[in-house]
Amino acid sequence: MKTFNLLMIGLGLMTVLSCANCNDKQESGENAVIENIMARRSIRKYKSEPVDRETMNKILECGINAPNGQNKQSWEVRVVDNPALLAEMKEAMAAAHPDRDPEMVKGCFRDAPTMVFIARDLSYDFSAYDCGLLSQNIMLSAWSLGVGSVCLGSPVRFLSGNDVCKPYIDRLGFSEGYEFCLCIGLGYADETPSAKPRDFGKVRFVD
Ligand SMILES: Cc1cc2nc3c(=O)[nH]c(=O)nc-3n(C[C@H](O)[C@H](O)[C@H](O)COP(=O)(O)O)c2cc1C
Known part of the structure; x- marks a missing residue:
C-alpha cells in the first residue's frame, strides 16, 4: 500500500x-513544428552512410500521409540506397549527356547516399501537387529526425528521355501511366548552410 x-x-x-x-x-x-520548418535547409554535402531503413520507413510513412487530391495518392515512390546502383546511374547520366560537364551531371544527386525517386499519375491533373506535398512531408519529417535532404529536379532531366538511362528508369519499376517527376536526396548532413532569403513581398492579404 x-x-x-x-x-x-x-x-x-x-x-x-x-x-x-x-x-x-x-x-x-x-513551437516544434514551426521551428522545424524554419530550421530546414537544403543539404548538398552528405556523410557517406545511407539513412537506416527503419528511419527511412518512418520518413516515408510521413510522406504518404501528406494531403493529396481526393486521397488518390497519385504518386509512386522508389528508394535507392545501394551505392553501387547510385554510382551506375550517375555514370549513365554523364554518358547520356556528352555535351555537358560529366562531373556536374554526376553531381546532380548531390552525393546523397539515399535517393528517393517519385513518379506521378498522368491520369490525374493535380498529381504534381500531390507529389510536391509528399516531398515536403518527407523533407520536414527527415529534418525533425536529424536527416538532411534536398529536393532535386535536375536528375529528372538527366535520366529521362534517353536510351542510356532508360534501363535505370525501367529498374525503378514505376507503373504504366506514371511519369518520373521528382527526386529527393537524403542523408546525414556534412554542412550547415545558412537560410536562403525569402521575399514576403510576394504575400499579401486582400480585403
Ligand atoms: C522542384 C524543386 C527542384 C529543385 N531542384 C534542385 C536541383 O536540381 N538541385 C539542387 O541542388 N537543388 C534543387 N532544389 C532545391 C532548391 O534550390 C532550394 O530548395 C532553394 O534554393 C531554397 O533553399 P532551401 O531549401 O535551403 O530553403 C530544388 C527544389 C525544388 C522545390
Whole structure:
C-alpha cells in the first residue's frame, strides 16, 4: 500500500512538472513544428552512410500521409540506397549527356547516399501537387529526425528521355501511366548552410 501511494505521488508530480514544461513552451513562443520548418535547409554535402531503413520507413510513412487530391495518392515512390546502383546511374547520366560537364551531371544527386525517386499519375491533373506535398512531408519529417535532404529536379532531366538511362528508369519499376517527376536526396548532413532569403513581398492579404 505504501509503495502504491509513493507511486501515485510520483506520477502526480511528473504530470505537474510536464504540464509546467508545456506552459513554459507556450509562453516563450516555442513551437516544434514551426521551428522545424524554419530550421530546414537544403543539404548538398552528405556523410557517406545511407539513412537506416527503419528511419527511412518512418520518413516515408510521413510522406504518404501528406494531403493529396481526393486521397488518390497519385504518386509512386522508389528508394535507392545501394551505392553501387547510385554510382551506375550517375555514370549513365554523364554518358547520356556528352555535351555537358560529366562531373556536374554526376553531381546532380548531390552525393546523397539515399535517393528517393517519385513518379506521378498522368491520369490525374493535380498529381504534381500531390507529389510536391509528399516531398515536403518527407523533407520536414527527415529534418525533425536529424536527416538532411534536398529536393532535386535536375536528375529528372538527366535520366529521362534517353536510351542510356532508360534501363535505370525501367529498374525503378514505376507503373504504366506514371511519369518520373521528382527526386529527393537524403542523408546525414556534412554542412550547415545558412537560410536562403525569402521575399514576403510576394504575400499579401486582400480585403
Ligand atoms: C522542384 C524543386 C527542384 C529543385 N531542384 C534542385 C536541383 O536540381 N538541385 C539542387 O541542388 N537543388 C534543387 N532544389 C532545391 C532548391 O534550390 C532550394 O530548395 C532553394 O534554393 C531554397 O533553399 P532551401 O531549401 O535551403 O530553403 C530544388 C527544389 C525544388 C522545390
